[in-house]
Amino acid sequence: MSVMPAKEKAVGMYSKMYEIREYEETVKYLFFEGIMPGTIHQSAGEEATAVGTIYDLRRDDVIFSTHRPAGHDIAKGVSLRAMMCEMFGKAEGCCAGKGGAMHTGDFSLGAPPANAIVGGNIPIAAGAALAFKMQHKDSVAVSFMGDGATNEGSFHEGLNFAATWKLPVIYICENNLYSANTSIHLTTLLENPAADRGSAYGMPGYVVDGQDVLAVNEAMEKAVVRARAGEGPTILELKTYRKYGHSRNDACGYRPKDEEAAWFARDPVKCFRERLINEGVCTDGELSAIEEKITAAIEEAVEYAKNAPFPTLESALDDVYAD
Numbered sequence: 001m002s003v004m005p006a007k008e009k010a011v012g013m014y015s016k017m018y019e020i021r022e023y024e025e026t027v028k029y030l031f032f033e034g035i036m037p038g039t040i041h042q043s044a045g046e047e048a049t050a051v052g053t054i055y056d057l058r059r060d061d062v063i064f065s066t067h068r069p070a071g072h073d074i075a076k077g078v079s080l081r082a083m084m085c086e087m088f089g090k091a092e093g094c095c096a097g098k099g100g101a102m103h104t105g106d107f108s109l110g111a112p113p114a115n116a117i118v119g120g121n122i123p124i125a126a127g128a129a130l131a132f133k134m135q136h137k138d139s140v141a142v143s144f145m146g147d148g149a150t151n152e153g154s155f156h157e158g159l160n161f162a163a164t165w166k167l168p169v170i171y172i173c174e175n176n177l178y179s180a181n182t183s184i185h186l187t188t189l190l191e192n193p194a195a196d197r198g199s200a201y202g203m204p205g206y207v208v209d210g211q212d213v214l215a216v217n218e219a220m221e222k223a224v225v226r227a228r229a230g231e232g233p234t235i236l237e238l239k240t241y242r243k244y245g246h247s248r249n250d251a252c253g254y255r256p257k258d259e260e261a262a263w264f265a266r267d268p269v270k271c272f273r274e275r276l277i278n279e280g281v282c283t284d285g286e287l288s289a290i291e292e293k294i295t296a297a298i299e300e301a302v303e304y305a306k307n308a309p310f311p312t313l314e315s316a317l318d319d320v321y322a323d
């Protein structure tokens with residue numbers, strides 16, 4: 001059983017988890033009402049993996065996220081206004097409104113805009129970690145991936161390089177049992193593809209309950225200590241589950257209803273809230289007051305983004321790689 005931290009940290013973690021959940025529920029509503037353009041890949045249901053891994057990182061530690069980045073970015077402190085502006089294609093968005101849902105982030109906070117190429121950030125994070133090592137910094141790089149990414153060539157090349165060079169990188173696999181609409185049982189014979197394959201390349205690989213934010217946080221702390229000490233990478237395989245479909249209008253018809261019910265009973269936000277109350281850390285009223293403030297901040301960010309200006313036509317070719 002994971003151990004409850006001091007109240008300030010416990011409440012801080014819960015607040016971040018709630019913020020992610022509310023953000024994603026709001027985005028879902030805005031998208032399905034046709035108010036928000038683009039596409040969505042939601043991280044609702046996976047709040048414990050984002051907050052458990054990122055909560056204690058320093059600003060100079062760098063995270064590399066995926067096509068499902070909102071939880072990671074909010075946990076790293078990216079502003080709600082910048083995220084919402086990006087979702088609405090506005091000039092004040094994370095990528096000046098030119099990236100959309102899969103490219104939120106903020107370089108100044110150690111969250112470069114996310115990379116939607118499945119497995120793409122695995123070697124990039126190794127490169128960042130190599131830079132830290134060469135500059136004699138004790139910062140760490142953190143690379144997120146889904147279970148599907150563990151079947152990509154970049155996973156194997158990146159992990160082998162990171163292990164061989166003892167790089168300060170932590171690989172986080174959010175194993176949610178599906179790659180888009182394909183069950184993990186159709187893509188690998190392994191029960192723990194990330195942890196087992198990481199071990200094969202010579203780095204410690206741990207399987208952790210990804211619904212328990214404190215268990216994730218404890219595992220992450222060990223991995224970060226090891227990385228900062230120059231002992232090399234770790235891979236954590238966090239078992240979790242998406243609350244909603246893969247993207248856009250995916251109603252998840254391919255997921256067995258009893259499987260969904262079992263995972264939803266262990267909803268990470270709901271379970272951590274109950275635990276905070278049951279263990280006497282907070283009262284229901286204290287948490288409700290925090291939740292109200294977060295909801296108001298998200299509503300404010302939505303209104304701000306709706307009213308913000310679009311990028312100008314003249315800026316269309318600014319910040320693009322080739323023109």
Ligand SMILES: Cc1ncc(C[n+]2csc(CCOP(=O)(O)OP(=O)(O)O)c2C)c(N)n1
Pocket residue numbers: 067068116117118119145146147148149150174176178179180246
């Ligand atoms: C190299 C590559 N192949 C295919 C895609 C299309 N695609 C986007 S997300 C996704 C599924 C990824 O599954 P997983 O790695 O398990 O992450 P999850 O969506 O479950 O978080 C696919 C196939 C892509 N973006 N990049």
Ligand SMILES: [Mg+2]
Pocket residue numbers: 146147148174175176177178179180
């Ligand atoms: Mg997956």
